[in-house]
Amino acid sequence: MKVSSCRVIGASVFATAVALMASPVIAAEDQQPADGTGFGDIIVTARKTGEAAQSLPITVAAFGGKEIQDRAILTVQDLQTITPGLTISNNATGGVPVFAIRGTATELGIDGGVALYLNDVPLMSAVGITTQFYDISTVEVLKGPQGTQFGTNTTGGTITVRTNLPTDKVEAFAKAGYGNYNRRDFEGMINLPVNDVLAFRFAGNYIKRDGYVKNRIAAGGAPKDFSDENRYSLRGTMSLNSGPIETALILDYFQRDESPTAFIPVAFRPNAGQGINLANLGALTGSRKSIFVGADPSGVAKDLYGKAKLFGLEHRATIELSDAFSIRNVLGYRHDKTETSEESSGTSFALVNVLNDVKTSQWTDDITLRHKALDGRLRTSLGGYFLLNDKRQGQNATVAQSIYLTFFNAPLVSNALNFEKKQFTSKAAYFNSEFDITDTLNISGGVRYNWDHVKSEGTVAQADGVLPRFGKFFRPDARTPCNTAAFLAYTDRDLNACVGRRSKSFRAPSWTVALSNKFSSRVLGYAKISHGYLAGGANFTIREVPFYEPEKTTMIEAGVKADWSLGGRPLRTNVALYRGKTSNKQIFVNVNYDDQFSGFGVINAAKQEVYGADFEMRYSPIQGLTFDGSYNYIHSEFKSFIIPGLGGNADGLTGATLVPRSDLSGAVPAQTPKHQFNVAATYELPIDPSSGKITTTISGYYSSKIKQNNLFVGYNASFGPQYNEINSYFTASASLNWENVAGSPISAQFWVRNLFDKNYITARQAQFQAFGYATAVYGAPRTFGGSASIKF
Numbered sequence: 001m002k003v004s005s006c007r008v009i010g011a012s013v014f015a016t017a018v019a020l021m022a023s024p025v026i027a028a029e030d031q032q033p034a035d036g037t038g039f040g041d042i043i044v045t046a047r048k049t050g051e052a053a054q055s056l057p058i059t060v061a062a063f064g065g066k067e068i069q070d071r072a073i074l075t076v077q078d079l080q081t082i083t084p085g086l087t088i089s090n091n092a093t094g095g096v097p098v099f100a101i102r103g104t105a106t107e108l109g110i111d112g113g114v115a116l117y118l119n120d121v122p123l124m125s126a127v128g129i130t131t132q133f134y135d136i137s138t139v140e141v142l143k144g145p146q147g148t149q150f151g152t153n154t155t156g157g158t159i160t161v162r163t164n165l166p167t168d169k170v171e172a173f174a175k176a177g178y179g180n181y182n183r184r185d186f187e188g189m190i191n192l193p194v195n196d197v198l199a200f201r202f203a204g205n206y207i208k209r210d211g212y213v214k215n216r217i218a219a220g221g222a223p224k225d226f227s228d229e230n231r232y233s234l235r236g237t238m239s240l241n242s243g244p245i246e247t248a249l250i251l252d253y254f255q256r257d258e259s260p261t262a263f264i265p266v267a268f269r270p271n272a273g274q275g276i277n278l279a280n281l282g283a284l285t286g287s288r289k290s291i292f293v294g295a296d297p298s299g300v301a302k303d304l305y306g307k308a309k310l311f312g313l314e315h316r317a318t319i320e321l322s323d324a325f326s327i328r329n330v331l332g333y334r335h336d337k338t339e340t341s342e343e344s345s346g347t348s349f350a351l352v353n354v355l356n357d358v359k360t361s362q363w364t365d366d367i368t369l370r371h372k373a374l375d376g377r378l379r380t381s382l383g384g385y386f387l388l389n390d391k392r393q394g395q396n397a398t399v400a401q402s403i404y405l406t407f408f409n410a411p412l413v414s415n416a417l418n419f420e421k422k423q424f425t426s427k428a429a430y431f432n433s434e435f436d437i438t439d440t441l442n443i444s445g446g447v448r449y450n451w452d453h454v455k456s457e458g459t460v461a462q463a464d465g466v467l468p469r470f471g472k473f474f475r476p477d478a479r480t481p482c483n484t485a486a487f488l489a490y491t492d493r494d495l496n497a498c499v500g501r502r503s504k505s506f507r508a509p510s511w512t513v514a515l516s517n518k519f520s521s522r523v524l525g526y527a528k529i530s531h532g533y534l535a536g537g538a539n540f541t542i543r544e545v546p547f548y549e550p551e552k553t554t555m556i557e558a559g560v561k562a563d564w565s566l567g568g569r570p571l572r573t574n575v576a577l578y579r580g581k582t583s584n585k586q587i588f589v590n591v592n593y594d595d596q597f598s599g600f601g602v603i604n605a606a607k608q609e610v611y612g613a614d615f616e617m618r619y620s621p622i623q624g625l626t627f628d629g630s631y632n633y634i635h636s637e638f639k640s641f642i643i644p645g646l647g648g649n650a651d652g653l654t655g656a657t658l659v660p661r662s663d664l665s666g667a668v669p670a671q672t673p674k675h676q677f678n679v680a681a682t683y684e685l686p687i688d689p690s691s692g693k694i695t696t697t698i699s700g701y702y703s704s705k706i707k708q709n710n711l712f713v714g715y716n717a718s719f720g721p722q723y724n725e726i727n728s729y730f731t732a733s734a735s736l737n738w739e740n741v742a743g744s745p746i747s748a749q750f751w752v753r754n755l756f757d758k759n760y761i762t763a764r765q766a767q768f769q770a771f772g773y774a775t776a777v778y779g780a781p782r783t784f785g786g787s788a789s790i791k792f
Contacts, residue, residue: 038563038570039618044140047149048368054561057516057526059576059614061141068133071697072735072751076130081701083141084630084678085614087671090763090777096126100671101143103610103636104156113534115153117160119250121314121332124360128310129161131233135189135203138162144555144578145532147510148430148446155532155553165248166199166239167191172792179785183209197242206232212781213262213291220295221302226262244320254310263775264291265346271772272715273656276402278772283347288759288778294348297411302470307339324372332364350413350468351771353398357472360391377436385428394419394474397598412465416597419474420458420540427451445513455503456538460486462597489543502538506550522563529556534586539601543650548586548602555580572618579611587710591647592657592770606641608669624684632676641665643711657770659713668707675704692740702730708764715769723774729760750786757782
């Protein structure tokens with residue numbers, strides 16, 4: 001039956017491709033709506049130049065800044081409620097977003113899959129995009145491999161937030177808002193043109209909110225609530241446009257200082273080997289809005305938090321050399337400092353208490369020479385790309401306190417310290433071209449070749465049966481000596497210095513070919529095939545697998561984008577079918593060793609197949625009323641999924657915490673719901689324009705059941721599959737916007753998210769085997785608020 005389904009999708013894609021060449025112009029398409037209006041289009045930069053989203057031979061979901069604001073998209077997690085085929089959950093470390101498109105996710109430890117961009121520069125951390133939805137022009141979500149334009153690590157797609165550039169008018173606005181959970185937010189912008197050439201724009205926002213989850217103990221340094229917000233962002237932009245030269249310099253800064261995301265314990269079970277049940281030690285399970293975290297049993301004070309300081313720079317320059325030639329260069333720099341201190345069990349014990357300190361610097365440069373020939377029918381680009389990523393990561397893991405409490409009646413722990421320096425460099429050359437065969441038929445394609453190199457140097461220390469030592473301790477010392485066992489698999493090691501080193505080079509091509517046909521000015525059909533890859537790398541703490549190889553994905557896609565007239569009113573439909581295959585699928589694994597050391601990293605475990613369909617619709621049946629709807633179907637399956645033996649005694653065969661070798665072929669990949677849909681209705685009240693403009697939107701989002709992690713070991717699974725599953729859920733939101741109240745420069749907004757206060761989960765973690773617990777991260781409860789803004 002599965003094979004039959006694959007053939008049906010494959011046949012459908014092929015049939016659509018044939019139709020592009022053979023089908024006549026659709027008769028009804030050239031008709032305009034009775035009132036002569038239609039839907040506007042959004043300019044996106046999927047091919048590094050401004051193009052209308054409806055004209056591109058690619059599946060793209062694009063939203064203007066005003067739509068983002070009117071629909072109260074407050075954080076990046078809200079983006080999935082308006083984007084078909086995008087899944088956003090939380091990972092088990094730091095609670096940062098995990099993005100998934102077409103079966104490919106930005107898993108912890110995997111640098112890519114779905115690449116994140118702020119303007120034209122790739123972001124290193126998902127934290128950097130979480131609150132960028134202020135003073136923006138567009139949000140663009142591209143689906144499928146984007147390697148020829150965006151390079152490595154874009155096998156699933158890309159998400160780009162584009163900010164507003166300076167204009168030629170002196171203008172400003174200020175906004176203040178308040179909501180439940182004591183949410184306070186402020187936003188402002190000022191635009192200052194100096195003359196016809198030079199202009200500046202400054203913007204910023206500030207958000208502070210109490211946590212959704214109350215800590216019913218809150219002693220010994222534990223916060224009084226979890227999952228709060230306390231963050232601000234600043235952005236400054238300079239544009240300099242003189243004749244054939246256009247430049248923009250963008251600086252941005254983000255800072256947060258918050259309590260951790262609440263990992264709420266939902267079950268305790270006897271762990272493997274010792275049979276310890278945390279409930280017998282006094283641990284308490286929590287609920288959607290309650291958690292019980294108090295002082296450490298040792299009396300040593302601990303601090304739980306999530307902090308970040310992110311800085312970015314982008315300089316973009318375009319020079320028109322002649323009517324036929326232009327050159328574009330984008331220089332980017334990012335510096336991220338993120339720090340989290342969390343207890344993953346959600347209890348008062350130091351079971352998996354990890355302080356994670358990461359400092360990353362990244363330089364990128366992308367230069368492109370563009371050429372137009374044959375009266376503009378042939379458009380080509382030739383370019384080069386360079387990336388240098390320098391990462392320093394320290395971890396202080398204080399674990400296994402339950403073992404010492406049970407067998408020694410002492411609040412001791414195993415303390416594991418590690419520090420890694422990792423450098424990743426990527427160089428690429430690329431060529432892209434488009435040719436208008438006729439006035440309606442176009443062929444495009446591109447090729448990119450990447451040369452990547454990764455090198456890692458690290459140190460590992462461990463002490464067992466000691467009092468907890470919380471804080472920024474990452475290197476061996478007299479209290480916590482070198483863990484030489486961690487380096488036994490290293491070929492380049494210096495045990496006297498407690499250092500292990502690894503390095504490896506990778507190279508791979510990306511390519512794409514697309515054929516599109518404009519059946520009329522308002523109907524585009526296309527078929528394309530693209531190939532991309534996810535860079536390989538080196539593992540630091542996984543002892544059995546030193547390196548992982550590049551992941552490679554090939555996907556075919558065909559679709560039709562059309563604007564119609566139904567009953568004299570505008571109707572837009574976009575349909576796409578796709579099928580892809582992935583080899584050397586990269587899987588994140590988190591394992592434990594019997595010497596109380598924990599490891600995490602990436603393995604190549606699988607071949608994956610995916611096929612599905614995207615459908616989007618927008619219809620305005622009467623003046624002022626617009627319906628939006630989208631549906632995404634995806635079938636994804638591991639065709640081959642072999643997990644080697646990991647953890648335990650690090651021999652692949654023995655140990656109480658061993659993840660045994662297993663064949664999970666046929667399993668559904670994590671973060672891949674089979675069904676998703678988004679619906680919305682927007683109505684503009686028919687009032688006198690002198691009174692302003694009032695619109696209201698009600699929207700809903702549904703996701704079917706998904707699996708949290710690809711690896712769910714047998715011992716954990718023996719207590720039930722629910723501990724690795726996120727059930728299906730539906731949430732609704734609403735907003736009311738009144739622009740220019742009574743003709744004034746003041747506007748107001750009222751919004752509600754999770755309108756029906758749906759109780760749902762966004763992430764799970766099961767650690768029954770090693771530590772005897774399972775946790776969950778719950779979605780935000782019903783939130784509501786209002787804001788007022790004034791334009792100058």
